[in-house]
Amino acid sequence: MKITTNLQWMEADFIEASKFFENTEDLEISHTHFEEATVVFDTVDVLGKCFEFSKDIGNVEGIEKKRYVKRYAKLALYKALSSVLGQKLIWGAMTGIRPVKYAYSLGKNWREEMAEEMLVDESKLDIVGRIIEEQKGIYELKNDNCDFFVSIPFCPSRCLYCSFLSNEIGKEKQLDGYIDALVKEIENAKPLIKNLRSVYVGGGTPVSLPLHLLEKVLKAIGKVDCEYTVEAGRPDVIERETLQLLQKYGVTRICVNPQTFNDKTLKIIGRKHTAEDIYKKFELAKEFGFSVNMDLIAGLTGESFDDFKYSIDKAVELNPDNITVHTLSLKKGSKLKETTERLAEGEISKMIDYSVYKLINNGYNPYYMYRQKYMAGNLENTGYTKKGKACIYNIDVMEEISDNLACGANAVTKKLILSENRIERYGAPKDIKTYIEKVDKIIEEKNKFFLDNTL
Ligand SMILES: C[S@@+](CC[C@H](N)C(=O)[O-])C[C@H]1O[C@@H](n2cnc3c(N)ncnc32)[C@H](O)[C@@H]1O
Ligand code: SF4
Structure with a gap:
């Protein structure tokens, strides 16, 4: 499969979103993205068919806008492939590794959005819903x-x-x-x-x-x-x-x-x-x-x-x-x-x-x-x-x-910056010998990392 797109930074996501479709070895796919005011347009050409999608994403900026652009571009590719190949994927256009975290980020309409915008199968939405229920009383977002x-x-x-x-x-x-x-x-x-x-x-x-x-x-x-x-x-x-x-x-x-x-x-x-x-x-x-x-x-x-x-x-x-x-x-x-x-x-x-x-x-x-x-x-x-x-x-x-x-070796420390909705990471070396040799430096760097990245 070969994908060309004018959103070069999306290439890896496109490959991820399409790799579970079958019989795609010889497919050539072309994707074009453009925007007018608050509307994003995605056009996908595959096997001589042209699919056009548009969505008004409202007045969003920065990382949030990038998230929307990514979401609708992936969805466009998924819909085009699904239609041409006659195949559906159980997770639809969702490629992330944390479906439940994604559901939380969508707020109380997560189920409708994941069904309509990501085309996730009802059976998986049922499991996500049960997980959210089970996490009640444990799920807690609090500094420190x-x-x-x-x-x-x-x-x-x-x-x-x-x-x-x-x-x-x-x-x-x-x-x-x-x-x-x-x-x-x-x-x-x-x-x-x-x-x-x-x-x-x-x-x-x-x-x-x-x-x-x-x-x-x-x-x-x-x-x-x-x-x-x-x-x-x-x-x-x-x-x-x-x-x-x-x-x-x-x-x-x-x-x-x-x-x-x-x-x-x-x-x-x-x-x-x-x-x-x-x-x-x-x-x-x-x-x-x-x-x-x-x-x-x-x-x-x-x-x-x-x-x-x-x-x-x-x-x-x-x-x-x-x-x-x-x-x-x-x-x-x-x-x-x-x-x-x-x-x-x-x-x-x-x-x-x-x-x-x-x-x-x-x-x-x-x-x-x-x-x-x-x-x-x-x-x-x-x-x-x-x-x-x-x-x-x-x-x-x-x-x-x-x-x-x-x-320890290969351990990744994570610090949540809740006010900015982001996470910083500090990783220790994998190799045992390197870890032992560098442990003093690791302690110093990690402590600084942990204390500096607050709120
Ligand atoms: C970090 S491993 C440690 C488990 C422990 N050492 C043991 O073997 O019982 C945690 C779990 O990841 C799962 N796991 C490891 N490699 C996997 C793979 N390639 N695919 C799926 N699950 C895997 C296994 O079920 C394993 O128990
Ligand atoms: S290699 Fe070690 S960590 Fe991996 S599954 Fe076996 S016992 Fe567990």
Whole structure:
């Protein structure tokens, strides 16, 4: 597909908006945008047909105007392609990764606007509506609200599909150096926090750390009086002693992630644990009274609809507080990217539809959602919760309604400038050696960044 446009800055958005249409390889599309007074005009030529659209966007300026121009140009392209190819996309012309944040930004008519202006399917609007309902009482936009993230980018081994930063713990020579640098960063970050909403120790697989190093991190974080998650992660490294330690330091929520309950798939994706381990470690976690989340992935290598259905059914039987359903995303950096073709998109969408049906009918409500690039079938990741058990951290991060103070390699600190409706970011280096060497500079720069960007 080739797209020419006089809005050159829109090229990437156009590619994003059209990539989920089928049979577009040989298409040549030409787009022209012009404006008269407060009206924007978009003309799209494709396969010898010319489509013309116009919209009065009113007297808007700057970033807001750019948003409207973008919205109606994308919509024009979507409508033209949809008409010529006879295809509809479930998310319509929406390309952003935060559909719920977008809905909030539209105000109380979000449903009509997303249906009419973005052509989003009713089934997805229903989920967005449920999420907004579930977030009531947690969703809060207030200066100085802050979530605290600690990055432990180590795992017992690398899973085939994963594109997160993760280093094999057994091969890491600088583990002690990393934890010392991290502890220093945590201690320097804590005084910056005014209103702590939640703590999240993620990765990677934090509990793959030797106990004495995990304890150093927990001790540095100290006692907190809010939701406190440790992404325990892989059942093969969750032990009684680890959970005892987490309990001692006040952790309230952990993740015990199956990804799938099929042993054959677990082997293929390199998870080094069995379905039996998942049951055992889940029971152990419940014995300690933790709130538990379980991650599942739709579209894993070799899995059919029935395999995925089996995993969803098993997760529901176990009845954890949260279940997060991911759609496989083949990003750069995963081993799978180079070796496998993804499943037929129709099959994955059937899986996601089943997860919605099964979870909602068994007392789970969706409470946050995000979309990713390179995601199979133009779908989404959705977190589900039992009543009153939603994870504050996930909501704050997905809706970007709170500062995020983040420590460790590859951690991104975010500061909300509420008065200007924008967000500033500070990212730490990915590489462990560089992170350790630069930690003093990172602390200094990040503290300045956090304190300078206020209101
Ligand atoms: C940061 S990872 C850490 C999880 C933890 N280490 C574990 O493996 O159980 C969080 C979650 O992202 C999901 N995930 C990772 N790579 C993915 C991919 N390529 N596509 C879809 N979901 C993915 C998995 O469900 C995973 O549990
Ligand atoms: S899925 Fe989890 S355990 Fe596997 S490589 Fe990614 S972060 Fe590590």
